[in-house]
Amino acid sequence: MFVNIRRDLHQIPELGFQEFKTQQYILNYIATLPQERMQIKTWKTGIFVRVLGTAPTKTIGYRADMDGLPIDEQTDVPFRSTHEGRMHACGHDMHMAIALGVLTYVVHHPICDDMLFIFQPAEEGPGGALPMLESDEMKQWMPDMILALHIAPQYPVGTIATKEGLLFANTSELFIDLIGKGGHAAFPHETKDMVVAASALIMQLQTIVSRNVNPLDSAVITVGKLTSGTVQNVIAQRARLEGTIRTLSPEAMEKVKGRIEAIVRGIELAYECEAHIDYGSMYYQVYNDETLTNEFMQFVEKETNVRLVRCQEAMTGEDFGYMLARIPGFMFWLGVQSPFGLHHAQLNPNEQAIDVAIQLLTRYVTWKGNHHVKEEEQ
Numbered sequence: 001m002f003v004n005i006r007r008d009l010h011q012i013p014e015l016g017f018q019e020f021k022t023q024q025y026i027l028n029y030i031a032t033l034p035q036e037r038m039q040i041k042t043w044k045t046g047i048f049v050r051v052l053g054t055a056p057t058k059t060i061g062y063r064a065d066m067d068g069l070p071i072d073e074q075t076d077v078p079f080r081s082t083h084e085g086r087m088h089a090c091g092h093d094m095h096m097a098i099a100l101g102v103l104t105y106v107v108h109h110p111i112c113d114d115m116l117f118i119f120q121p122a123e124e125g126p127g128g129a130l131p132m133l134e135s136d137e138m139k140q141w142m143p144d145m146i147l148a149l150h151i152a153p154q155y156p157v158g159t160i161a162t163k164e165g166l167l168f169a170n171t172s173e174l175f176i177d178l179i180g181k182g183g184h185a186a187f188p189h190e191t192k193d194m195v196v197a198a199s200a201l202i203m204q205l206q207t208i209v210s211r212n213v214n215p216l217d218s219a220v221i222t223v224g225k226l227t228s229g230t231v232q233n234v235i236a237q238r239a240r241l242e243g244t245i246r247t248l249s250p251e252a253m254e255k256v257k258g259r260i261e262a263i264v265r266g267i268e269l270a271y272e273c274e275a276h277i278d279y280g281s282m283y284y285q286v287y288n289d290e291t292l293t294n295e296f297m298q299f300v301e302k303e304t305n306v307r308l309v310r311c312q313e314a315m316t317g318e319d320f321g322y323m324l325a326r327i328p329g330f331m332f333w334l335g336v337q338s339p340f341g342l343h344h345a346q347l348n349p350n351e352q353a354i355d356v357a358i359q360l361l362t363r364y365v366t367w368k369g370n371h372h373v374k375e376e377e378q
């Protein structure tokens, strides 16, 4: 059933804060469940679902992100995207189907504690976690702990991976506009060529990680998109670089940004142009609570047949980091074995992982959500 839900959601990917059909689909599904224990609130294109426990002493939060990416799907699956130029290429369709599976289970098999399911828009950008966290709706139902997962094409089905402490990087988008003077290709001396300025800028940005970041630390600056010029024999008046910065600490992010700004000032001087930097959306690092993560890892090893990998931190970003900065909890990778990675137009996660995750999470929340009863009984 939840494989079919994933397939339905896969066909209707929508960008951040445009998840209208996705939100309606989830609301329609939730309406088919027994309503007595559920309280539902919508927030923009997101949804909060509170499931009341039988004897609550805390609220366990579970977050699933909802948005797709501006990618033209290149798979040949029969349930491929019906939205041209949009794809669930980061697995959020899997995340939502799994969340609905866990939600369905706790509605039918109530646990002692309350649960809050958070269907969050705009993870890929501009970021839904922080405004959702600050919303009145969430403040009223603030969970005491929170968890989430992210699919991982690099791990086999039946495997999860996580670690205590830092799991995902600090991220910042990066947009740089260069404005010079266009003109005839044959008279470069009368122009300020922004193709040349952008080329120099990209090469100089590469020196930040190699020359300014401590080699024992780590950072990434990726320029994923460069646009400039109109035709082969006209010198480009403008150039736009679009990229992302990743660091392992908020302090390193500030340092990298300082160096980018210094280099851009130098480009303005050297290439006689105007430059504007926009950092777009920024995500705080995903930092797993040591105690809860360790307890979860022990649970996985002792109580389940899921294979646990103690992984390294990754340079991916996740706005779930904002939730973890305020609410103790953790995130983990879910193995979905696919030869194509996240954000790839041919990503095709193994759907057997949906059942693995639902089984694991329902067992964990049942144990964790009834935990205090056992403690009291002892």
Ligand SMILES: CC(=O)N[C@@H](CCC[C@H](N)C(=O)O)C(=O)O
Pocket: 090, 123, 124, 125, 150, 171, 172, 173, 243, 244, 245, 281, 283, 315, 316, 317, 318, 342
């Ligand atoms: C898990 C994952 O792939 N997350 C995205 C988050 C995007 C953050 C933002 N739009 C940026 O590009 O900085 C990622 O790219 O890591």
